[in-house]
Amino acid sequence: MAKWIKVSGLLVLLAAAVLAVNRSLVRPNTARADLVASNLSNRDFPYNGVTVAANRTKRWDLPIPVKHMNDPRLLAAMDEIEKQLGTVIFDRVGINGTPDNQIRHGIILSVGTAVGPKGTQSGFTGHVSATPSSTGYPPNFVGSNGIISARFYLNLDNSNGELATEEIAIHELGHAMGFGKHFRDFGDGRVIGPGFWNALRLLYSHPPGTAEANL
């Protein structure tokens, strides 16, 4: 009986070790691969025209100024991102009353201007861009150090009257915070899911300009 207990205990320990290895390796590796495809790589929009900080992380220095105009979805989206990342991410005061043309650094909410790849399209209720109703990004929005700094518009709701959800607002903040290409749990399958949060946590737990090997 004593031997059986000992063996059984060993099996339990082995099972626990396997689970620990899964937790410590598999999930972060998925997050790393997602982050490499969506942020470090310069193969896809918006990084396909960016020549600086290739194969390194691109993100904002914190906090990120947001002109949210007290939109409840955007406020809830910022709350959820800060809860998930466990720290203050956004400056909600600095530019909230500033005229758009005086803002050089930050994210500005624009309501009713969301477009898809072919203009206003059913189902497209959010996107990030340099100007409302367009899809291009600001020029030189990434510095050679990997720091994102520019004036971005976060467009919610389209001109057909279709409204963005809080999940869409989080997804679009994900783009504005540095994600490009969609991946599983970020536009592929789900608007946002656990894979999105893992990749966003990984991006913001390292300084801008971090190489893949150091993630």
Ligand SMILES: [Zn+2]
């Ligand atoms: Zn998207």
